[in-house]
Amino acid sequence: MTGFLASVATLDEMALARTAGADIVDLKNPAEGALGAWALDDLRDAAALWRGWGDGAPSLSATIGDRPMIPDAVRAAAEAVAETGAPLVKLGVFRDGDAGACFEALRPLSRRAKLIAVFFADQGVDPALVEHAARAGFHGAMIDTADKTAGGLRSHIHTPALGRFVREARALGLLTGLAGSLRRTDVEELAALGPDYLGFRGALCDGGRTGAFSVEAARSLRAALDAQRAA
Numbered sequence: 001m002t003g004f005l006a007s008v009a010t011l012d013e014m015a016l017a018r019t020a021g022a023d024i025v026d027l028k029n030p031a032e033g034a035l036g037a038w039a040l041d042d043l044r045d046a047a048a049l050w051r052g053w054g055d056g057a058p059s060l061s062a063t064i065g066d067r068p069m070i071p072d073a074v075r076a077a078a079e080a081v082a083e084t085g086a087p088l089v090k091l092g093v094f095r096d097g098d099a100g101a102c103f104e105a106l107r108p109l110s111r112r113a114k115l116i117a118v119f120f121a122d123q124g125v126d127p128a129l130v131e132h133a134a135r136a137g138f139h140g141a142m143i144d145t146a147d148k149t150a151g152g153l154r155s156h157i158h159t160p161a162l163g164r165f166v167r168e169a170r171a172l173g174l175l176t177g178l179a180g181s182l183r184r185t186d187v188e189e190l191a192a193l194g195p196d197y198l199g200f201r202g203a204l205c206d207g208g209r210t211g212a213f214s215v216e217a218a219r220s221l222r223a224a225l226d227a228q229r230a231a
């Protein structure tokens with residue numbers, strides 16, 4: 001059963017995503033890149049709101065920002081986000097720098113926070129790095145796109161290769177996700193690959209990913225995912 005990750009830019013959008021039935025509410029500032037980060041004070045407010053939702057609430061993830069792969073900087077940013085109370089912390093595996101060294105630097109944090117390595121379809125996904133993330137204690141791995149102007153997930157990686165990623169990451173014990181300018185029309189084929197969740201931002205907004213969150217669009221994606229579950 002494939003879940004629904006909805007990226008949100010404000011506390012109001014967070015509540016709308018919950019209303020629309022998101023399984024993971026993903027705190028992200030789309031105006032600052034693929035994994036643009038919320039300010040730490042705002043993350044604390046969001047984590048407090050989320051705790052108040054209680055049992056049965058969607059899960060909560062937060063991004064650390066688009067950062068070069070410098071181990072100390074990535075570790076410090078991930079620790080700061082984890083300390084705000086967001087249970088899932090997403091960090092990008094960018095092509096620059098040493099991703100493996102970053103994973104090692106994050107090993108201690110992976111014991112107290114659920115870290116998600118976000119690989120980028122338009123920068124290449126190295127299976128050895130997926131395996132390294134699992135060995136370093138990461139909770140999950142997903143594929144997204146870094147450059148939101150250069151095509152969606154499926155223009156960079158064919159469906160069979162996405163299926164291979166899902167199977168191999170799951171075999172390593174990782175939670176798996178797919179994203180990257182996905183639309184409602186992508187849901188059937190991608191959900192059939194069995195990822196734990198599909199992630200959306202642009203498709204949830206009026207006027208592109210930095211536009212206003214549309215609860216109707218989010219409900220429509222929720223319905224599309226539910227239809228897959230029922231099939």
Ligand SMILES: O=C[C@H](O)COP(=O)(O)O
Nearest residue numbers: 007179180181199201202
């Ligand atoms: O984590 C998922 C992303 O926020 C997806 O954003 P996008 O649909 O605009 O590519």
